[in-house]
Amino acid sequence: xxxxxxxxxxxxxxxxxxxxxxxxxxxxxxxxxxxxxxxxxxxxxxxxxxxxxxxxxxxxxxxxxxxxxxxxxxxxxxxxxxxxxxxxxxxxxxxxxxxxxxxxxxxxxxxxxxxxxxxxxxxxxxxxxxxxxxxxxxxxxxxxxxxxxxxxxxxxxxxxxxxxxxxxxxxxxxxxxxxxxxxxxxxxxxxxxxxxxxxxxxxxxxxxxxxxxxxxxxxxxxxxxxxxxxxxxxxxxxxxxxxxxxxxxxxxxxxxxxxxxxxxxxxxxxxxxxxxxxxxxxxxxxxxxxxxxxxxxxxxxxxxxxxxxxxxxxxxxxxxxxxxxxxxxxxxxxxxxxxxxxxxxxxxxxxxxxxxxxxxxxxxxxxxxxxxxxxxxxxxxxxxxxxxxxxxxxxxxxxxxxxxxxxxxxxxxxxxxxxxxxxxxxxxxxxxxxxxxxxxxxxxxxxxxxxxxxxxxxxxxxxxxxxxxxxxx
Amino acid sequence: xxxxxxxxxxxxxxxxxxxxxxxxxxxxxxxxxxxxxxxxxxxxxxxxxxxxxxxxxxxxxxxxxxxxxxxxxxxxxxxxxxxxxxxxxxxxxxxxxxxxxxxxxxxxxxxxxxxxxxxxxxxxxxxxxxxxxxxxxxxxxxxxxxxxxxxxxxxxxxxxxxxxxxxxxxxxxxxxxxxxxxxxxxxxxxxxxxxxxxxxxxxxxxxxxxxxxxxxxxxxxxxxxxxx
Numbered sequence: 001x002x003x004x005x006x007x008x009x010x011x012x013x014x015x016x017x018x019x020x021x022x023x024x025x026x027x028x029x030x031x032x033x034x035x036x037x038x039x040x041x042x043x044x045x046x047x048x049x050x051x052x053x054x055x056x057x058x059x060x061x062x063x064x065x066x067x068x069x070x071x072x073x074x075x076x077x078x079x080x081x082x083x084x085x086x087x088x089x090x091x092x093x094x095x096x097x098x099x100x101x102x103x104x105x106x107x108x109x110x111x112x113x114x115x116x117x118x119x120x121x122x123x124x125x126x127x128x129x130x131x132x133x134x135x136x137x138x139x140x141x142x143x144x145x146x147x148x149x150x151x152x153x154x155x156x157x158x159x160x161x162x163x164x165x166x167x168x169x170x171x172x173x174x175x176x177x178x179x180x181x182x183x184x185x186x187x188x189x190x191x192x193x194x195x196x197x198x199x200x201x202x203x204x205x206x207x208x209x210x211x212x213x214x215x216x217x218x219x220x221x222x223x224x225x226x227x228x229x230x231x232x233x234x235x236x237x238x239x240x241x242x243x244x245x246x247x248x249x250x251x252x253x254x255x256x257x258x259x260x261x262x263x264x265x266x267x268x269x270x271x272x273x274x275x276x277x278x279x280x281x282x283x284x285x286x287x288x289x290x291x292x293x294x295x296x297x298x299x300x301x302x303x304x305x306x307x308x309x310x311x312x313x314x315x316x317x318x319x320x321x322x323x324x325x326x327x328x329x330x331x332x333x334x335x336x337x338x339x340x341x342x343x344x345x346x347x348x349x350x351x352x353x354x355x356x357x358x359x360x361x362x363x364x365x366x367x368x369x370x371x372x373x374x375x376x377x378x379x380x381x382x383x384x385x386x387x388x389x390x391x392x393x394x395x396x397x398x399x400x401x402x403x404x405x406x407x408x409x410x411x412x413x414x415x416x417x418x419x420x421x422x423x424x425x426x427x428x429x430x431x432x433x434x435x436x437x438x439x440x441x442x443x444x445x446x447x448x449x450x451x452x453x454x455x456x457x458x459x460x461x462x463x464x465x466x467x468x469x470x471x472x473x
Numbered sequence: 474x475x476x477x478x479x480x481x482x483x484x485x486x487x488x489x490x491x492x493x494x495x496x497x498x499x500x501x502x503x504x505x506x507x508x509x510x511x512x513x514x515x516x517x518x519x520x521x522x523x524x525x526x527x528x529x530x531x532x533x534x535x536x537x538x539x540x541x542x543x544x545x546x547x548x549x550x551x552x553x554x555x556x557x558x559x560x561x562x563x564x565x566x567x568x569x570x571x572x573x574x575x576x577x578x579x580x581x582x583x584x585x586x587x588x589x590x591x592x593x594x595x596x597x598x599x600x601x602x603x604x605x606x607x608x609x610x611x612x613x614x615x616x617x618x619x620x621x622x623x624x625x626x627x628x629x630x631x632x633x634x635x636x637x638x639x640x641x642x643x644x645x646x647x648x649x650x651x652x653x654x655x656x657x658x659x660x661x662x663x664x665x666x667x668x669x670x671x672x673x674x675x676x677x678x679x680x681x682x683x684x685x686x687x688x689x690x691x692x693x694x695x696x697x698x699x700x701x
Contacts, residue, residue, distance in 0.1 A: 003581075003584050007570070007572060007573070010572035010573070011572055013572075014571065014572060362568070363568070363570065363571075366564065366568040366570075367570070368553060369527070369529055369556065369562055370556065370557070370562055370582060370629070371553055371554065371556050371557025371558070371582060371585055371586075371633070372553070372557075372585055373550060373553055373554070374549075374550075374553070376585075467529045467530075468524055468529050468530045471529070471564070471568075
């Protein structure tokens, strides 16, 4: 067997240039396929994290009519025991009650429709974690003036800060990303920038009667912490709902669409406001594992626990069919692109195989004539082709690793029209790569299959080889 | 003792227009340690006859029996193994494996025969020394002259300890000096190891050194002369 590997390896380098070109074509195919797929899956993950892990959840328990008619009338009774039972199900991370509705939010002369989500402030920390989304830094004119006055920030860094006027940040990571400072600049000047841009903020207590307002909505309503917002809407079974709520904090939602309209309050405050005593509209369930199998299993087990026949568990893709179909469609078109890429590369490999068989027909004849079994010769040719595939594959995968790692931790921030378009769709305009997963290993399988498929030709030719004809060349 | 018997061997090629009788009712036998040349003009059937004796081609009719084995009765894979263990080949254009060194080319046959490493090494060196290439064992074929390559091919043909060696015009591509050296080596090996050598050739130098000369014309044996 060692002899076969040795001969196959040496055969590979008979025509060094051709081998390099073929290996390079496999390298580029694998490299681009991995990067493309990583970006695609990374953006889905990002989208899912944005919209599902902090908003919809993977599964929701709802009143059966709520999805088609999302009114507070289609709410159901909150029951601690069912929450406890669902929490016991394998792979459930959190079960969080929500009471969701709409109201007009008004302050001074400004009025805007707002999505009201009532939460349990403590339990919500395990789900969307709004406390972590509280605005901590804001690039205001005052903050820029303070930075100027401090005199420790160089002009080029100050210019970068000025390019983000009015922006709010709930984390230093996003601020660093937007400013685009070098590592050295970050280390030297970020503490001063953070100090000048820092804002105070507050969270909800469990029995709080105040609200958290999303950053863009707060800007529109021109409210700050300590101001009040008047909410007007329709309560349970048509009662009029009005109330005045103090602003406890400003939160920054990653999705601009949500950031334009969100108000959070406690469930008791919302039940009182909507006159919906003891009611909620959803139990939001988050899972450890995003696979369809886990989601379906959890859904089945939750449905089995629900004694109230008016309530039902629905998966995130049942709740967001358009988004799900968008992801599926986009994923399939991405796979089709990769298919085309690999199809082209396959013919490159096949071309090499054709040339190799044509050039070595006589040699194959000699080897069989002097006593080499055809099966052994077929094995050598297969090993040779697998070497070729492995060189391109391993180099392609290795070259993609640093890029995937870099863009996983430093995602591309989309600006201009594309960034705005994504923002309009409600997506955070960054493009991270996906962490290494099955998509990465699948490239090895695809390349191996392509090479094996191409190798069928010489295998067949050797099988049908007639020594006397082959020896004539 | 007969090691090769040909009984009424015929080879007919059916082209679309005419039938070509390449070998016509040939009956011959070869004994152990013969040094025989098959001669004749181009198209007389020398190479076809040699190919059939080597099991590379099958007769249309007749029998070829080697050391008691009728080649026509063997399956393709059995025939390959039979060639490996009983027949050595020397081709006109050397046909060494280009990616292997001289030593590896000679060893190759023994590797196929699964010889132990130590014995394989010893025999390879012994053979390469015998053909005068003890100092070129690690050279690849492209670094060797035509005569040297053909000597490696002879060493390779002998490596498996075959019952006989078939050489199809072995000196055709060699200059006079290289051809003489090769023939002397083959004659010495024939004499020392008692291995039968059968050549097809046009070369009068080969004919001169042969102990038996078989002349073919139009596929028929027209003379079979044993020389002393």
